[in-house]
Amino acid sequence: MKQKTLESLFHDGLRDIYYAERKILKALTQLGRGAESEEAKSAFQTHKEETEGQIARLEQIFEMMDKRPRGKTCPAIDGIIEEGEEILEEFKGGPALDAGLIAAAQAVEHYEIARYGTLKRWATVLGMNDAAQLLDETLKEEYATDEKLTKLADDDANRHAVAAE
């Protein structure tokens, strides 16, 4: 059996997040359709467009490694998205729907922040500086999206939910 090195860990991680990003792309479409306010709809739409760019960056990294871009089932993102779908179903039509959907999206963001942070550090240690640079660009976008969602929750969705009670 081939020894499992940091390079194989990096490749596995890349496949994990590649699968995750494509699931996230679909989930963001659902969130955008389900959200009540225009602000939330638009935030999910913007992040969807960003996600397309993030997938393209991952494909560039696979290419740098001479690997075919291929996902690997990621039970973590499946579970995180499942919880978002539950909220969509249970809170539909109620005042707290957008607050719940924003929370679901932030759980997705933090999954990505954890994974991209790790992958970037592994790429650096492996001397793959171009890959590290691409991963860092995505990481910065994820942090910015998370902050934007916090602001949207604070300024709008949470107050709306509580005012309706």
Added chain:
Amino acid sequence: MKQKTLESLFHDGLRDIYYAERKILKALTQLGRGAESEEAKSAFQTHKEETEGQIARLEQIFEMMDKRPRGKTCPAIDGIIEEGEEILEEFKGGPALDAGLIAAAQAVEHYEIARYGTLKRWATVLGMNDAAQLLDETLKEEYATDEKLTKLADDDANRHAVAAE
């Protein structure tokens, strides 16, 4: 049907993270046993002790709400932990094991950061200031643990993994 308000969203979220924390407690025992280096073992052990305190804080909040502490299955944490177990199995005996386990633990941390951040903001909007204070204490611990794990990866596990290749 009772309308689903921000308070019910908060209560559901509390039950979700209560379930998650108890699963994390078991997972940290596994990670601590599986890790190769003393530094990683000790980091997982410390976080295990912290997790016990975090569970106690959640129980205090249930009590403030006159609710019995009860978990709610959280597919997200189940998936995140499943990925950690895969790494433990696949990378056992190899040089990249600890790097992989630290990454798994950081995915757990970020799930907690997302959830505690949201719950803290909901508690504030709901006027539950004592609960918000407790959630903030846990949130700060999660951020500190995540930073500690990044440092452990950078200083030790990732270099060890790559030096062995």
